[in-house]
Amino acid sequence: MTCRRLRKYYGLTQSRSPTITISTPTQPNKNTLMTIYNISSQQIVTRQITEEQMVIDVHGLPKGVYVVRITNDRIVQVEKFVKQ
Numbered sequence: 183m184t185c186r187r188l189r190k191y192y193g194l195t196q197s198r199s200p201t202i203t204i205s206t207p208t209q210p211n212k213n214t215l216m217t218i219y220n221i222s223s224q225q226i227v228t229r230q231i232t233e234e235q236m237v238i239d240v241h242g243l244p245k246g247v248y249v250v251r252i253t254n255d256r257i258v259q260v261e262k263f264v265k266q
Contacts, residue, residue: 201241
């Protein structure tokens, strides 16, 4: 059995300002959701992704490690980010 590394469909970047940017290669469908969880697996934020590039303001979150989960009808992608 071989394992292949899956290509990341969504781009997730974190800037020095308290924001993260989610980029999609095409116009997202209406079922594309972004959810942020804290390290204790508590759901913090859920937003529908409606644009090819969406900036999410995270300044209200306390410092720590978070997980971003992006889902649509075909894909589930999970990324980690650190808020300092």
